[in-house]
Amino acid sequence: MDVLNFLLITASGLFFIGVYGFLTRRNLLTMLISAELMLNGAALNLVAFNRYRWPEELDGLFLAVFIVAIAAAEAALLIAIVLRLYRNTRSVDVSDITELKH
């Protein structure tokens, strides 16, 4: 198997593991873990294309670095929201958080 195909299949494997976790978990923090796995699959995809298609360019690498930065901002905001929700409802389970329903 070629190295580019192998890396891309690994990246899509990580992405779909994240999809599985996102569909089955009912806890906000484990859903965040699944979302991080999906973001990592996407970043590995971009880096692998950059490395083995256009090795003298850097665009895929920078896109992956920006994905990491946005993932950091997203994780920090989600954890602030989770702590706030926990203070109000004593739970981080998505089926207990129904206040925005009419």
Added chain:
Amino acid sequence: MLQPDWILYILALMALAGGVMAVTTRRIFRAAVYLLFSLTALAGIYFWMHYEFMAAVQIIIYVGGIVVLIIFSLFLTHQTGQPLPEPAPLQRWGAAVLAAAAWVGMAVLLLDLPPALREAAMPTMSDIGSALLSVNETGMALPFEVITLLLLAAMVGCIVLALKDRTALNT
């Protein structure tokens, strides 16, 4: 044609197995630790590809920042020793079949890709640094500044969200 060697096979296996354990384990602290293994193996893959900058970013921000943040918030919101509830069987098997079918379809499509190029001259660390801050047509100065603004807004938003209540703003 470039072949993956056994180091890459081990690293990819670690990343995938860590991911599977992180989404299936019923102990939430172990899920965070398995995520740590998966992210570290991914940093190893970046080292294997000779992208040392990307590997350093992965280790510093993901392993050193995000996972530590997740573990801290787990300690603040969960009792130790309480396993997570099992997902419903229909939900679990439906999600597993959906994800596995999508992965197999994706793999079949990806196997048709033309093979990787031969090694070319790799950009050095100083190339990365000057491209990140230059303003010519391949420079990344504008996205870099936008990301800094985004991080500032996220930081302020976190402080506002995590404040105890409105009256704390006035004291």
